[in-house]
Amino acid sequence: MNGAAAPQTMTPPARAAGMPPTFYRIGAFAISLILVALVILISGASPVTVIGSMVGGAFGTADQIGRVIATLSPLLLCAAGLVYTFNAGLYNLGVEGQITFGAIAATWALRLLHPEGATASLLPPPVAIALAIFVGGVGGIAWGLLAGALHVYGRISEIFAGLGLNFAATGIAIYLIFGPWKRPGVASLSGTQPFDESLWLGTFGKTEATPVALALGLIALLMTIVVMRNTYFGLRLRAVGRNLRAAYVLGVPARRQLLSAFLICGLFAGVAGALQVVGVFHRLIPNVSSNLGFLGLLVVMLVNFDPLWILPVALFFSALNIGSLQLPLSLGLESSLSGVIQGLLVLFALLGRGLAQVYGRKPEG
Amino acid sequence: MHRRKARISRRTPANSSTVKVELRHIHKRFGNVHANDDVSLTVEAGTIHGLLGENGAGKSTLVKILSGFISRDSGEIVLDGRPAHIQSPADALRYGIGMLHQDPLDFPPLTAIENFMAGSPTTPALLNVRAAERNFRALCRQFNFDLDPHARVSDLTVGERQQLEIVRLLANGAGTLILDEPTTGISATQKTLLFDALRRLAQEGKSIIFVSHKLEDVEALCDCVTVMRRGRVVGELNLRANGAGRAHGDWPAGERFDVAARIVEMMFGRELAMPVKPAIHQDETALVLEGLLLRSDRLEMHIGHLAVRRGEVIGIAGLEGSGQQLFLLTCAGLEHPAAGSIYVSGRNLTRQPYSAFVKAGVCYLPADRLREGLISGLSIQEHVALRMPSRGIFINRAAAAQEAERAIATFNIRGRPDTAVEQLSGGNQQRTQLALMPSPLNVLLMEHPTRGLDIESTLWVWQQLIARCNQGTAILFASSDLDEIVQYSDRVIVFSGGRISPPIAAAALTADSLGQMIGGRF
Numbered sequence: 001m002n003g004a005a006a007p008q009t010m011t012p013p014a015r016a017a018g019m020p021p022t023f024y025r026i027g028a029f030a031i032s033l034i035l036v037a038l039v040i041l042i043s044g045a046s047p048v049t050v051i052g053s054m055v056g057g058a059f060g061t062a063d064q065i066g067r068v069i070a071t072l073s074p075l076l077l078c079a080a081g082l083v084y085t086f087n088a089g090l091y092n093l094g095v096e097g098q099i100t101f102g103a104i105a106a107t108w109a110l111r112l113l114h115p116e117g118a119t120a121s122l123l124p125p126p127v128a129i130a131l132a133i134f135v136g137g138v139g140g141i142a143w144g145l146l147a148g149a150l151h152v153y154g155r156i157s158e159i160f161a162g163l164g165l166n167f168a169a170t171g172i173a174i175y176l177i178f179g180p181w182k183r184p185g186v187a188s189l190s191g192t193q194p195f196d197e198s199l200w201l202g203t204f205g206k207t208e209a210t211p212v213a214l215a216l217g218l219i220a221l222l223m224t225i226v227v228m229r230n231t232y233f234g235l236r237l238r239a240v241g242r243n244l245r246a247a248y249v250l251g252v253p254a255r256r257q258l259l260s261a262f263l264i265c266g267l268f269a270g271v272a273g274a275l276q277v278v279g280v281f282h283r284l285i286p287n288v289s290s291n292l293g294f295l296g297l298l299v300v301m302l303v304n305f306d307p308l309w310i311l312p313v314a315l316f317f318s319a320l321n322i323g324s325l326q327l328p329l330s331l332g333l334e335s336s337l338s339g340v341i342q343g344l345l346v347l348f349a350l351l352g353r354g355l356a357q358v359y360g361r362k363p364e365g
Numbered sequence: 366m367h368r369r370k371a372r373i374s375r376r377t378p379a380n381s382s383t384v385k386v387e388l389r390h391i392h393k394r395f396g397n398v399h400a401n402d403d404v405s406l407t408v409e410a411g412t413i414h415g416l417l418g419e420n421g422a423g424k425s426t427l428v429k430i431l432s433g434f435i436s437r438d439s440g441e442i443v444l445d446g447r448p449a450h451i452q453s454p455a456d457a458l459r460y461g462i463g464m465l466h467q468d469p470l471d472f473p474p475l476t477a478i479e480n481f482m483a484g485s486p487t488t489p490a491l492l493n494v495r496a497a498e499r500n501f502r503a504l505c506r507q508f509n510f511d512l513d514p515h516a517r518v519s520d521l522t523v524g525e526r527q528q529l530e531i532v533r534l535l536a537n538g539a540g541t542l543i544l545d546e547p548t549t550g551i552s553a554t555q556k557t558l559l560f561d562a563l564r565r566l567a568q569e570g571k572s573i574i575f576v577s578h579k580l581e582d583v584e585a586l587c588d589c590v591t592v593m594r595r596g597r598v599v600g601e602l603n604l605r606a607n608g609a610g611r612a613h614g615d616w617p618a619g620e621r622f623d624v625a626a627r628i629v630e631m632m633f634g635r636e637l638a639m640p641v642k643p644a645i646h647q648d649e650t651a652l653v654l655e656g657l658l659l660r661s662d663r664l665e666m667h668i669g670h671l672a673v674r675r676g677e678v679i680g681i682a683g684l685e686g687s688g689q690q691l692f693l694l695t696c697a698g699l700e701h702p703a704a705g706s707i708y709v710s711g712r713n714l715t716r717q718p719y720s721a722f723v724k725a726g727v728c729y730l731p732a733d734r735l736r737e738g739l740i741s742g743l744s745i746q747e748h749v750a751l752r753m754p755s756r757g758i759f760i761n762r763a764a765a766a767q768e769a770e771r772a773i774a775t776f777n778i779r780g781r782p783d784t785a786v787e788q789l790s791g792g793n794q795q796r797t798q799l800a801l802m803p804s805p806l807n808v809l810l811m812e813h814p815t816r817g818l819d820i821e822s823t824l825w826v827w828q829q830l831i832a833r834c835n836q837g838t839a840i841l842f843a844s845s846d847l848d849e850i851v852q853y854s855d856r857v858i859v860f861s862g863g864r865i866s867p868p869i870a871a872a873a874l875t876a877d878s879l880g881q882m883i884g885g886r887f
Contacts, residue, residue, distance in 0.1 A: 232760055
């Protein structure tokens, strides 16, 4: 009974009275909606008008739809990448730093290919852009593997390794923006000198959305769905994530799986960072990641690490983000309301899942 | 020792820290397991009471009930004749019951003195560090403990952390001390200090419960011993009965020997089963160990030479925690030996990675099936797919499903291919583990192959294992079931307190000889 007995005393006695697990999930979702409505009421507006205003703000004009898509694309990349690390049992909070470092690497590549003051880039612009995105991916991999190595070989929690590297990446970006890469004459938080317009990624009409970014996001998501469902790699990743020791004893090369998860997540995040540079900001700015990595974490937690549901949830979160920008103008409310809503939804989804696990009736088996 | 007796009789009942502990008809179930089945135990004040038994015998459960970590299903705790209501460790401490856990439950990032002050039932709003330190130093002096009050607990050895726990519990007014396997992982000097301290506390009238599975410690220290097996008390022995209070050294050699034999007999039962394993016909060796030195932070063991033939079964007997697991893990390539060589089918695999062992046909089946052997959340089919030689990127679902169906049919697993392994019963989990064994299999290493299985499943499992032996697999298994060891082994090795016996033919074993070996006499 040594040791084995202690955890059993932790299980609550309420099992007999358990409801089916879906009850807790739906219940938690309902409570989160009620709380969202309450928050809106407290801030002095009606939930219905707020929802209307947000929908209008997200999908009212082509421009707004474009912005939703411009947010969705990197979000899909990050969320897809995080599916790998989550399934490997890793909380890769370093995804933000991986975006930032990807953006730095892409900027570096573009500055090499199109030195300041030159009239044209050394390579044809499409090739240069593709190369920058590639280099961004490599930068993301480097930052991801660094966190991975610290975790796997240095036994540092991947959460702390990731958070530390986030600060480091932001620090490097700010150093570059104010130091070696500062705009001629002025150094400012608004970032480096914008690139030549020939190096901007093409957009849908006059909107901010770029087809390339959207395509990459969707490809990454599709690939992730296939990998997680149909490949030995995905199966081994899930095995390692659920029980590292047993997977290792069963012959799964556990370290390699963990590092691969960091590598792929770093790759996707790095590409997302590069796309932020070539497609959205056209320069390196200090907050180039725009918290998309953290938003990606929320998305993946909300879908319970199952990639199939990422697209609708990521779209919903992007629309919330863009739609809420309308709130200060139309209703005089804070746009940070979207963050409150996203946070509440995820918190209660996790709570519902936890309650279902603890109190839910087990399926017959 | 006569002096001790005198002192005990002089103690006054008014002294609140002397307590007679009685547990009456304690029952506790964990699911289907009756961990404590009508257990009664009386510990007189001023005595050291040993509680012996194999892992899973229920002794830890019993002392955790007494110390408030686990709530009992029924039964009574009586202290000095009055029923006590103990629902939490804090309750227990109010009654003066303190427990020392095998892995000290302290706060490693804090200093010794901070630990000493933590958990005091009468903590004022402001800490009086200086007074606490005076108290701490006085207690340490009393027991010859050399503890620096300002050392970080994370820098202390297990033995020192124990000493810290003892003075902390005493300062908090403990009149009853429970020690769970206190001699694992501490040095010989620390053990002497600990035993001296415990004897002194007993002389002061405190009651001490000493949980162990080490015969020698119990013999050396305890006045009285209670043996548990499978959740029940199977015997009690008064070690100081003859000649009242005779010290350990006073026992004539023959008599000491009898005590050990009687205790082992109580722990394991008298009659051994008959061997049923058919003889082996192969001379080729499957596993050879040469000058192997195994080292953990608790144990150091040495094996000169061991050659295991194909088709041979080696049973590993010994009290649990005597290094069997480390030995099996080393043979499996999951731990590296400190020195020596390991050969599998003639190939030197010393210090090779685990994957090389897997490739050489070595397979390890852990005792804790759900924690180390199988992956909760994955189905039987997914386990099969994980084990299939994966050529290509995509999972061959059809093949995996077919293979899973085959495994379920041959191994008689009560589940479907898509059943998650944690939903299977213990027996079916073990069947699944067996179904996942690779082929060809040269060396199979197992811990408690049939623990928790019913008789039918046990027989079936061994049928499968012997079938493997007939195909040339060598099996080494550790078990706390001596019948199982004698029935199915060709040869037996015994682990005892860091020593490993030479292999002995199972047919030549008697209950007595095996018991003496487990007790450390070989």
